Amino acid sequence: MNHSQPRSGYTLPVFACAAAIAAFKYLSENNQPINTVELDLIEPAQTVEIPIEQIAKIQPNTALAVTRSDPGENLDLTRNTPIWAMVELIENTVKTCENQTNIIPEQNEQITLIGGEGIGYDKNSGNSAIYRYAKQLFKENLERLLKPTDRIQITIILPEGRQLAKRTSNEAFGVVEGLSLLGTTGISQPLSAPGQLEAYCEELNQKATQYKSLVFCVGENGLDLAQKLGISPEQTVKTANWLGPMLAAAGLAGIESIVLFGYHGKLIKLAGGIFHTHHHLADGRLEILTAHCANLGLSTENLQTIFQCETTEAALNHLRSLDQNSGSQNLSWVKQIYESIASTIDQRSEAYIRDRVQQQVMVGSVLFDRQRKIIIKSAAGDTLLTKICYSSQNNHLL
Structure with missing residues (x-):
């Protein structure tokens, strides 16, 4: 019997970054419809196309885009969960939020990345559970689109994150009140397929x-x-x-x-x-x-x-x-x-x-x-x- 290779999908950071790309493009391209965006996975070195489910401008300088997780042929609890990215264009300086421990400033001050509702945080450090690969993904994909004078703030929201986190062992490793943007690659291997x-x-x-x-x-x-x-x-x-x-x-x-x-x-x-x-x-x-x-x-x-x-x-x-x-x-x-x-x-x-x-x-x-x-x-x-x-x-x- 021949067994076909199970279909792989993408990890959560990929969909979060794709939504951020879409929201930024929507702001910078005068509200042009966006159905998909191209994204460089970095690891592995390939470009993929990610569907955008919804997108809207919610303030003159702020847009929100929505994607949905697709982990491939894997019994993954995040399957089909919505991922929101809110992108705000900032003038002159980077805006902060009330909960300073939930802000992760990138080395390049053009981008400020925030873990919003449904993104967990490390109970020891107080930092959002957004890790190295995810930050690299945002940095390299968004910086290619920014002008030297552009400053943006990106807030990632997982509306179902808190509830889904209860069904994981995240808390065993110090991540509470939500899911993490974790991984070393953009490919979600079908571990349960x-x-x-x-x-x-x-x-x-x-x-x-x-x-x-x-x-x-x-x-x-x-x-x-x-x-x-x-x-x-x-x-x-x-x-x-x-x-x-x-x-x-x-x-x-x-x-x-x-x-x-x-x-x-x-x-x-x-x-x-x-x-x-x-x-x-x-x-x-x-x-x-x-x-x-x-x-x-x-x-x-x-x-x-x-x-x-x-x-x-x-x-x-x-x-x-x-x-x-x-x-x-x-x-x-x-x-x-x-x-x-x-x-x-x-x-x-x-x-x-x-x-x-x-x-x-x-x-x-x-x-x-x-x-x-x-x-x-x-x-x-x-x-x-x-x-x-x-x-x-x-x-x-x-």
Whole structure:
């Protein structure tokens, strides 16, 4: 069977920049209709055409343009979300806004970039979550259009940003109250599309020729944290949401042991037998957590609270508050419940591999929270992680 290459799309910074280009052109070209704009992605070095959904002048020197996110064949929660860019022509000096911490001045004072509603901010620095690639994209594309005397202020708005951010792990990495304009490239790789699974399996098979023990990370956040804990990038494999197929592929490749290293709100699904973890396909996180709480004897009142929490992070915090109020580490609900969950993840993962490819692979799990602190290591996860870190530090192969 021939598999066509999944269609890639573009990252959020591309659509935000395209809207800004359109708004500026609308101001400088006397309100001429604009249906598309050309934009240099910089990385990769190619020019693309981005549709403009709406555009209007809202003041004599200010225009607003709207694009919509298209991440390609990827189960991305930002799909079709509107991105607004408001561009204001400034005379003589750059205008500021009341919240100074939400302004990111470019090195070239011609452009001031502001994160508006729906753009998150770093809770440590107070800066908008607009990162290097996005700023470079705006700078290089807009400066080509500006006259030497032009000064503009660009405000990026994601009307659905706050709500969408609740379904991400952004807060684990310090970004709150919205989404980030993040990325190192303009291309949105279809990480959840079937074609990407083949690429992940190829990487896994290559690493299986060197290592008998690997660390599976769902996304970039896990990969980054794993490296900071001393795990060599050569021994980590990104899985995206394809945990089930990747576990089976590891068994076929001769891998002897795997550490599942990830955010608890994602890996908890495996404890319920859900091995494709994208939220579009299956959830059940709070149901799984509530079941483990009930099995260990948590009170009915607290079970109801856990079940009704908006997120697994909120449920974890409730369990932590119970532990703090009890004042006894011997009765730690977090420890008991997450040990049970981690152990179940291990058992179900091993069974998944055994049932599908008739291979015995040892699986351990390590779960961290939104503050990037490890909540629990299963017994197998602790043992395997110690060996992998030791191997990485001493350049030995397992």
